[in-house]
Amino acid sequence: MSSRIPYSSIALDIPELVALICESARPVDRARLLRVSKLFFYCTAPFVWEEIRGVTTLLGLIDGVTTKCEKTDFVCSNVVVELDKHLDFSRFDLYAPFVQKLEIFHQRTETLTLSSWEGLVARDRPLLPNLTRLSCREAPANQSHDSIIQWVNTFLTPDLVELRVPNPNGDICAMFTWLAPLLVSNMLQTVSAKCPSLKTLEVAPGTSGRDSPSIEFNIPLAIGLHEHIARFDSLRTLVTSAAALEPGMLVALSQLPKLAVLSVVSSHQHEPIMRLIPLGPNAFPSLERLELRRLSLNAIIGLWYIPGLVSRLSSAVIAQPILDEFTSRNWAGELISHVCIHSPTLQEFYLDPYYYVTQVVFLSHDNLKLLEEQQVSLRSITLCGTLVDRNVGVQDLARAFPNLSTLRLPSWRVTWQDARDLVARLPNLHTLSVGLDTLQSNIPQIGSISANRDRLSLEMSWDSLVEFSSEKLSKLAE
Numbered sequence: 001m002s003s004r005i006p007y008s009s010i011a012l013d014i015p016e017l018v019a020l021i022c023e024s025a026r027p028v029d030r031a032r033l034l035r036v037s038k039l040f041f042y043c044t045a046p047f048v049w050e051e052i053r054g055v056t057t058l059l060g061l062i063d064g065v066t067t068k069c070e071k072t073d074f075v076c077s078n079v080v081v082e083l084d085k086h087l088d089f090s091r092f093d094l095y096a097p098f099v100q101k102l103e104i105f106h107q108r109t110e111t112l113t114l115s116s117w118e119g120l121v122a123r124d125r126p127l128l129p130n131l132t133r134l135s136c137r138e139a140p141a142n143q144s145h146d147s148i149i150q151w152v153n154t155f156l157t158p159d160l161v162e163l164r165v166p167n168p169n170g171d172i173c174a175m176f177t178w179l180a181p182l183l184v185s186n187m188l189q190t191v192s193a194k195c196p197s198l199k200t201l202e203v204a205p206g207t208s209g210r211d212s213p214s215i216e217f218n219i220p221l222a223i224g225l226h227e228h229i230a231r232f233d234s235l236r237t238l239v240t241s242a243a244a245l246e247p248g249m250l251v252a253l254s255q256l257p258k259l260a261v262l263s264v265v266s267s268h269q270h271e272p273i274m275r276l277i278p279l280g281p282n283a284f285p286s287l288e289r290l291e292l293r294r295l296s297l298n299a300i301i302g303l304w305y306i307p308g309l310v311s312r313l314s315s316a317v318i319a320q321p322i323l324d325e326f327t328s329r330n331w332a333g334e335l336i337s338h339v340c341i342h343s344p345t346l347q348e349f350y351l352d353p354y355y356y357v358t359q360v361v362f363l364s365h366d367n368l369k370l371l372e373e374q375q376v377s378l379r380s381i382t383l384c385g386t387l388v389d390r391n392v393g394v395q396d397l398a399r400a401f402p403n404l405s406t407l408r409l410p411s412w413r414v415t416w417q418d419a420r421d422l423v424a425r426l427p428n429l430h431t432l433s434v435g436l437d438t439l440q441s442n443i444p445q446i447g448s449i450s451a452n453r454d455r456l457s458l459e460m461s462w463d464s465l466v467e468f469s470s471e472k473l474s475k476l477a478e
Helices: 013-022 028-033 039-046 055-058 090-098 147-153 181-194 224-230 247-253 297-303 331-342 364-373 394-400 416-425 470-477
Strands: 052-053 063-071 079-090 102-104 110-114 133-135 162-165 198-203 237-241 259-266 290-295 315-321 348-352 361-363 378-385 386-388 406-414 429-434
Touching: 013 028, 013 039, 013 055, 028 090, 039 470, 052 055, 055 079, 055 090, 102 259, 110 147, 110 247, 147 162, 147 181, 162 394, 181 198, 181 224, 224 247, 297 331, 331 361, 331 364, 364 394, 364 429, 394 416, 406 416
Parallel strands: 052 102, 079 110, 102 133, 133 162, 162 198, 198 237, 237 259, 259 290, 290 315, 315 348, 348 378, 361 386, 378 406, 406 429
Antiparallel strands: 063 079
């Protein structure tokens, strides 16, 4: 093969072909492709540099920047970035326009220390002009909060559409200390001014002191935080801490015209003290999906007494609710009923309970009877880790949710015949996920349920020690 590709090569004028080459090549091979020819460089560079993990990769392109690694303990290390007084951005500016997605931190065991910010922030234009997605999910636990915010502010661009700044553990769902509210407030002020097109924001402001054992939500956050969050007119998705449930913050969020998804994460140490607040008739005009993680069951139930927040929802996600010793055995069904009453347009419900062996989640006959009387309009329901009482038949489930197109109850063990009967009773069903009872040796003869029925997707699970012949599997597919 020739070491150089002719400049007039027609093949290299086909973006789809170049994309396929870059996608199938190993990273080390992609780097080599950059050096084949000038044309290959300009065709390949956008794919090679589109997503960067670790800001040191970019800073290494600046003449006058040096990095050194200092071992702090057996696992962690500190990368010190030093800047000379005079920096040459020529090489950096060649690659910078290709970068569209940046994860600032390379890994959670590697902190970043910058000797001086002046050389980076003094430029009169964005460092990465075409950056659209910025994240620091991999921030180490011992990375200082103010430095995290500073790194974020350094790479903000007018075209940014996604910004993810979780807690210093990198995972907003982890057990962590929240980011200081004042720092978040200052960051949001900067972001709202520099990123008018932002659509997705993930940030976890705290509500009290760093190690406070309890949070009193009747003490408002800094007013500036409310004011800044209300400026994001283009925001469509917000992932944040339980600070969003503080009255002033909730009112501010209710004014965002395009907010469609609100995801709130709490923790055992940061349980909000709920206080019902009236929201106007125009609150949350575009909110379609509400996600709640690690809130107490009482707090979750309380939120559904705020009509302005939940009345127009089409999707609800509840994961790892915190239960107590007084929680009813049938709480899952009661929660579904409560949610559907106050969210009459709800189409999708997802529940992933967090429980110990002594807190098994059941769906009872009484639960399903109540839901049948309510005439719920759910079209998709997913109940992870939820068992169904033995006296519940497929007919009870079908009557409770007659409009289902998607049913995922992976902990519910059914026979082949039960599965057939359930499908027959739910004419709109196209996705079914249940557990298969492998004790039944024979598969009943299954005829065509409906000549005009769309294809059904089955997501069945069974004991891995049981082997099924192709004949049995083909019968299920009939």
